[in-house]
Amino acid sequence: MALTSADERFLSETLSFWKDLTQGQKDNLKQIIVRKQFVAGEAMHSGSENCSGLFLLHTGQVRAYIISETGKEITLYRLFERDVCIFSASCMMKNISFDIFVEVEKETEAYLIPTAVFRKLSLESLPAQVFTNNLMASRFSDVMWIMEQALFTSLDKRLAGFLLEQLVIDGNDKLTITHEKIANHLGTAREVVTRMLKYFQMEGMVSLNRGTIDILDEKKLKDLVED
Amino acid sequence: MALTSADERFLSETLSFWKDLTQGQKDNLKQIIVRKQFVAGEAMHSGSENCSGLFLLHTGQVRAYIISETGKEITLYRLFERDVCIFSASCMMKNISFDIFVEVEKETEAYLIPTAVFRKLSLESLPAQVFTNNLMASRFSDVMWIMEQALFTSLDKRLAGFLLEQLVIDGNDKLTITHEKIANHLGTAREVVTRMLKYFQMEGMVSLNRGTIDILDEKKLKDLVED
Numbered sequence: 004m005a006l007t008s009a010d011e012r013f014l015s016e017t018l019s020f021w022k023d024l025t026q027g028q029k030d031n032l033k034q035i036i037v038r039k040q041f042v043a044g045e046a047m048h049s050g051s052e053n054c055s056g057l058f059l060l061h062t063g064q065v066r067a068y069i070i071s072e073t074g075k076e077i078t079l080y081r082l083f084e085r086d087v088c089i090f091s092a093s094c095m096m097k098n099i100s101f102d103i104f105v106e107v108e109k110e111t112e113a114y115l116i117p118t119a120v121f122r123k124l125s126l127e128s129l130p131a132q133v134f135t136n137n138l139m140a141s142r143f144s145d146v147m148w149i150m151e152q153a154l155f156t157s158l159d160k161r162l163a164g165f166l167l168e169q170l171v172i173d174g175n176d177k178l179t180i181t182h183e184k185i186a187n188h189l190g191t192a193r194e195v196v197t198r199m200l201k202y203f204q205m206e207g208m209v210s211l212n213r214g215t216i217d218i219l220d221e222k223k224l225k226d227l228v229e230d
Numbered sequence: 231m232a233l234t235s236a237d238e239r240f241l242s243e244t245l246s247f248w249k250d251l252t253q254g255q256k257d258n259l260k261q262i263i264v265r266k267q268f269v270a271g272e273a274m275h276s277g278s279e280n281c282s283g284l285f286l287l288h289t290g291q292v293r294a295y296i297i298s299e300t301g302k303e304i305t306l307y308r309l310f311e312r313d314v315c316i317f318s319a320s321c322m323m324k325n326i327s328f329d330i331f332v333e334v335e336k337e338t339e340a341y342l343i344p345t346a347v348f349r350k351l352s353l354e355s356l357p358a359q360v361f362t363n364n365l366m367a368s369r370f371s372d373v374m375w376i377m378e379q380a381l382f383t384s385l386d387k388r389l390a391g392f393l394l395e396q397l398v399i400d401g402n403d404k405l406t407i408t409h410e411k412i413a414n415h416l417g418t419a420r421e422v423v424t425r426m427l428k429y430f431q432m433e434g435m436v437s438l439n440r441g442t443i444d445i446l447d448e449k450k451l452k453d454l455v456e457d
Contacts, residue, residue, distance in 0.1 A: 060384050069374070069377075069378060071378070071382035072382070073382070075381070075382055077381060096363070096364075096367050097364045097367060097368075098364050098365075098367040098368035098370075098371055099367045099370065099371055100371040100374075100375075101370075101371055101374035107232050126356075127322070128356075129353075129355075129359055130358045132356055132359040132360060132363060133359060135363060136323070136359060136362060136363050136366065137323075137324045137325050137327075139363065139366055139367065140324060140325040140326045140366065141324075141325035142370075143325075143326065143328075143366065143369075143373070144325055144326055144327040144328055146370070146373065146374065146377070147296070147327075147328035147373065148327075148328065150296075150373070150376075150377045150380075151296060151298065151328070153306060153377075153380070153381060154298070154302070154380055154417050155298035155299070155300070155302055163259065180387075188380050200321070204329065
């Protein structure tokens with residue numbers, strides 16, 4: 004792909020090992036890298052079914068989640084602009100024996116470094132290997148946080164935390180999200196979310212409307228999380 | 231430490247990158263490595279409080295777990311002979327923002343590569359970095375498995391699975407373990423474990439005695455797990 008100088012600046016800022024590559028490696032990467040567009044709802048990665056490579060998010064928003072045999076989901080982490088999706092290249096990593104799914108939440112543009120190219124680079128370049136290592140440690144930390152939340156934190160706090168996170172991401176106090184979707188983020192059932200939201204409404208923290216949840220009292224939600 | 235040829239063989243078999251080290255690096259490692267003894271119940275690693283380095287288990291058994299603010303525990307994985315404990319060197323890894331605790335379950339002898347030495351090696355040797363990466367991916371997979379179990383699997387199956395695992399580890403169908411300890415492994419309350427064990431007893435799968443749980447029907451437990 005013909006890269007503009009803006010593209011190249013983006014790569015050098017997103018890939019910590021870029022500066023350590025040889026000119027030949029850089030030229031090769033620039034030739035091979037492609038830009039991909041995704042619409043909301045699209046699957047960027049589906050467990051072990053595909054192994055496209057490393058996605059570098061230029062714009063947009065995606066979520067990584069796991070899913071049970073019975074279809075229950077829980078969100079592990081979300082990626083935004085300048086984040087790197089490593090599990091879409093998980094087949095190149097030894098010892099990864101779990102399936103992660105990545106779904107596009109908002110229209111996304113991403114650069115893709117194909118698996119074979121990144122694998123070769125990781126075997127040649129110590130800084131590229133360090134990059135992978137740091138990335139994996141970071142996702143590992145995200146997952147541990149979610150696990151601690153899911154195991155040790157009550158659902159009211161988790162739901163309040165989720166609404167506040169959503170408020171920051173959307174920058175709008177009218178959240179357009181279904182109870183079903185929230186349940187999939189938190190790894191619980193829709194009925195449980197609805198019941199808790201109704202309790203939040205009774206307490207004056209939110210107002211439930213057709214298709215939206217309006218945040219009425221941010222402070223009260225924060226107090227609940229920190230309580 | 232003066233290493234015997236058996237020690238050296240153990241290192242070369244446990245550390246995949248050993249063969250790729252220079253003679254100087256090997257000599258340095260052999261000088262610096264120490265052998266440590268731990269008794270059952272001892273802490274090998276306590277969250278971010280200490281950062282001894284990489285422990286290579288020569289003999290024994292340890293468990294890695296997390297603990298909530300209220301003292302609730304859940305076991306993430308267990309390590310046995312020839313396993314490597316990476317989180318006891320977690321301070322050298324960027325982006326690891328969670329605390330893991332490692333407790334000795336059976337008298338353990340381990341070689342220790344101090345953090346500073348392993349950090350230096352990881353910055354010099356691509357194969358050492360790959361080793362760390364594979365190790366982390368393997369622990370990540372263990373944690374994902376536990377997370378899926380805890381979120382998506384009912385407690386009766388998890389308890390049956392745990393008893394069967396314990397049977398294999400101990401090689402004895404009289405398990406010497408308290409209900410409290412089982413609860414800490416599974417991330418639940420003692421009362422819940424006791425209730426479920428009584429149900430297992432009623433179904434003829436186990437017999438509960440003072441201080442032991444006798445496995446009576448291995449097949450029935452297996453069927454329950456696979457159901």
